[in-house]
Amino acid sequence: MTDEFKARISAAGRTNAPLRIRGAGSKDWYGHALNGEILDTRSHAGIVAYEPTELFVTAKCGTPLAEIETVLAQKGQCLPFDAPRFSPTSTIGGVVAAGLSGPRRVSAGSLRDFVLGVDILDGEARALRFGGQVMKNVAGYDVSRLIAGSLGTLGLITEVTLKVLPVPVAEVTLRFELNQGDALDKLNRWAGQPLPIVASAWHDGVLTLRLGGARAAVEAAQLKLGGEKVGADATAFWRDCRDQALPFFAAERLWRLSVPSVAPPLALPGEQWIEWGGALRWLRSDSPAETIRAAAHQAGGSATLYRAPAALKAQVGAFAPLSAPLLKLHRNLKAAFDPKGIFNPGRLYPEF
Amino acid sequence: MKPRIHSHERDQDFSDVDRSAVLDALGAILPPDALLADREDLKPYECDGLSAYRRLPLAVALPGDEAQVVAILKACHRLGVPVVARGAGTGLSGGALPIEHGVVLSLAKMKRILKLDPYSRTAVVQPGVRNLAITEAAAPHGLYYAPDPSSQIACTIGGNIAENSGGVHCLKYGLTVHNVLRVRGVTIDGDVVEFGNHALDAPGYDLLALMIGSEGLLAVVTEVTVKLVPKPEVARVIMASFDDVTKAGAAVADIIAAGIIPAGLEMMDKPATAAVEPFVKAGYDLNALAILLAESDGTPEEVEEEVAAMRAVLEKSGATDIRVSSDEAERLRFWAGRKAAFPAVGRISPDYYCMDGTIPRKRLAEMLTAIAGMEKKYGLRCANVFHAGDGNLHPLIMYDANVPGELERTEAFGAEILKLSVELGGTITGEHGVGYEKIGSMCVQFQNDELAAFHRVKTAFDPQGLLNPDKAVPTLHRCAEFGRMHVHHGETKFPELERF
CATH class of the missing domain: 3.30.70 (Alpha-Beta Plaits)
Structure with a gap:
């Protein structure tokens, strides 16, 4: 399959025709308008390796996120960065390329924190592997994390390895009536204490707080924090918050x-x-x-x-402008991976 | 001077650097006591924590602020002089090894904590601030800086950024890359660049992640914003003995399979505990072939629940003895042995060489068996300490540099461990960095196309290749040489390598 991708990339390089890398297309609206001929990644799909006790999963770019989550859930594990799902068919390649994280990001860390390795095809159709399947790895520059969130402008992700973690044993959702200033103050004070707060959402005078962790810790925190416990609809609330479906x-x-x-x-x-x-x-x-x-x-x-x-x-501009030295580095890096500028040109910034 | 262009093919030759021009230029920037050029003054900078390799630089510059860093880099850029940034010099891979004809840029004088804000749980620090000093300053607020490399008493945050340092708690709390919000740095042409910011996301590519672990090859760090996290209310550590390293390795997997992420999960083999115990008197079981240290932290309720769960797993996994620290003093004593492993081995051997491969946890027994075989093959002893939770192995090869040939045998022993780490699905370095030491082993882990891509990343920041040249990423010429050397020794072959 990657041979087909390589051929497309080489052909695009010869004709200077940009390619628009696309999985399920659920984030077509993100960033700038898309240019180029679609390179559909969905045919390159499947979980390559999943080792629950090594805490990683490796999947090809076109694998649906939903498929990965289902397999992880069977072993009581998850991708803790809580990526939003704009479509049930969102692919893992697109998720990593967009680099978006959900409500749990504040406690668990962002998507890029969980990227252990990537395989990419660069703008000259070279297959490159960075990082790996182990958690601690400082050999070479951390290109895998550079690729996360680069919106496909540096290369075509063909395979990605992500760290996984156990699903929290217990979870409780609490609600508080608070104005914005008081909610922000409480959130910052709580964050300085050893409390198992995994996510928060404030809107229109109501703060919703998610606790998660060991059962005893969640129960103790609940007593300490007070608030009103949210019942059965808590799961749906956090899912819709994550998927920006509210x-x-x-x-x-x-x-x-x-x-x-x-x-x-x-x-x-x-x-x-x-x-x-x-x-x-x-x-x-x-x-x-x-x-x-x-x-x-x-x-x-x-x-x-x-x-x-x-x-x-x-x-x-979709994204905040970069300082002159940063823009220079971005252009140089783009040229390092995609010298002919064929991958998703202009998707992130009009300059590259 | 002819303009230099960094290339992925060959190492550069800096022998034409004009010494007096460099000293004049730096002398115009720095006060006399901040510029060292006499042989005896340069001596303390000839190596870092990896003392097997030593080189004298042309000069050592000790800037006191960012403006001086900018001026020094601009001058070196103009004169085509290589620059090696240095923190406390505790690194174990020769990353701060000077370049002959080059300048060592020591950030030791820039050691102020500029701001520590308990409300936002952040600290803004200069690069020369020691890792532990941040935690000490944050302690009155119930906060700390999570990454705790064993050198934390001496190592600096700037060096931690360069190496993406870990520590014994990174399974749960992450590495440097997970605990830093912002790095301010200066590129070789003197541009001051902000990587990241005080929010959680920054626009554009994640250059903050790229900077962290870049071993001083991309920019010189002048300021860092770190995250501080609440100190857990309590911590307890379980010490479990095993009569078989395979069982100990399996116990690690069993703990994780049970849905537990311990705050720390360490293993030591019998030679390691034997070296440590007379030195530290930690109370280790000297009959055990391996011991595991598993720490739980959090609220008292949480810790009680987790310790009970871990104990149950360890019993089922065949531990021959299990002890749980009863108070803080005992917890620290259990850890003291692990933290003192390197100096303890230094006591029983004239020299030791610490390796740093990471392997999938499940391959541990295979690796230890292979190392036992290598001990016989090379006629050298090896003690093993292991960040078992994240697969990062630190074999300590014991040798005597005064015995002709022992260092060479030690290097070959180490290279064989690293090669096996890669073959087992791991990496040649988990947290110490490639530096000067493991540059040959990079040729084992990466293909030429990947190495060339690394060089292009380097060129994006430093087209002339002046920041820490001949470290971290080998040129293709060097890989070809490395391959020839190993063929010559009859060790390994690299038929896939191109020859130059």
């Missing part, structure tokens, strides 16, 4: 602000949804991009125009 996310223009968790409430017009203990702030707002980007920057973070019409993204 009504809040159905906005034509949605911003994703990554800021320090201690940043005070951002004085921006529009509704907010806050996760990651305050470090992720979703914003539905029609305010000018400069205003929103400036507020995020001033708070010590950055703002992504997450969902918006392609024309608006083209006009203001």
